[in-house]
Amino acid sequence: MGILDGLMGNASEADLNAVAKDLELIITDEERVEKAFKIIRDLIVFTDKRLILIDKQGVTGKKVEYHSIPYRSVTHYSVETAGTFDMDAELKIYISGHSQPLSKQFRKDKSIYDVQRSLAKYVNQ
Template sequence: MFKKLAADALGLSDIGKVIDRKDFDKVDADDYVMHEDGEKIYFIIKSKKDEYCFTNLALIHLDGESAISSKRVLKRYSYAAHKISKVYLETAGTVDLDAEIKFHIGEASFSIDVDKRQIEQIKDLYKALIKISEIVSTNDRLLEYAMESVQIAKESVGRFSIQNASPAEQFSAINEAAYNWMKSKHTEHKIKDFGSVFETYINH
């Protein structure tokens, strides 16, 4: 405990700060946001080493090697390709200087210390990440059901022949219908843009 207090007093700790919306364009992560494609920043946590930028499409992580080095490694995790899971919020105790938000995105795990005076903002981020996790899990399940149903339909239709159509034509017609079905369901259930979730929980 005393080491941690000393570290903060000397400015050596790596407790993150939630960046105000008006200062989003002043952080390094802004340079890597795909503004041209409609990507929008909703939440940024910045520490001495790292920046965690949550947009409507992805988490952009500028990973610093140390507080005294300017070197950064840019990592991007799209919500569509990297499922968010195991979201936890650890509030600060009486002598703690920071709260902590933890989550997995794909195979990567994060544990971010944030100034406990900004706990209300972190609660909003926690809600948004939980909601995204729930939406993706539900949609993955619905997509599985859709894929199973089209397979059953293909097998059923295969037992019947289309009048005046050759086997090749029948095969092509069934495959085209199945492809179009799966494509529409993939579009419906594989959400890429979660701006509405952030608008609900962070911009309320």
């Protein structure tokens, strides 16, 4: 991923070995990282058991929030594409028991479809 892509909010596939190493305290011994996308400093990680949304916070990014979502808890998801004058696309993930969806912003590019395709694969297993 180029630095310019990251600053623009474009998602790109992350190195699975590096992500697995970074998450060794979060994932279980029986769990496997299968797909990961990086959006600026944040990550969307698909394991064989759950979806993990990683939100790096603060100036240094040392404060990190991990959202762990079992696939069975995803009730539905939506993709809102960018329009002519609207530069942002948005992925919304609705979780059972929550009234508001988790939302991730993407720039006007095709990467939102890669993330949505992965979500469709894992949620519909």
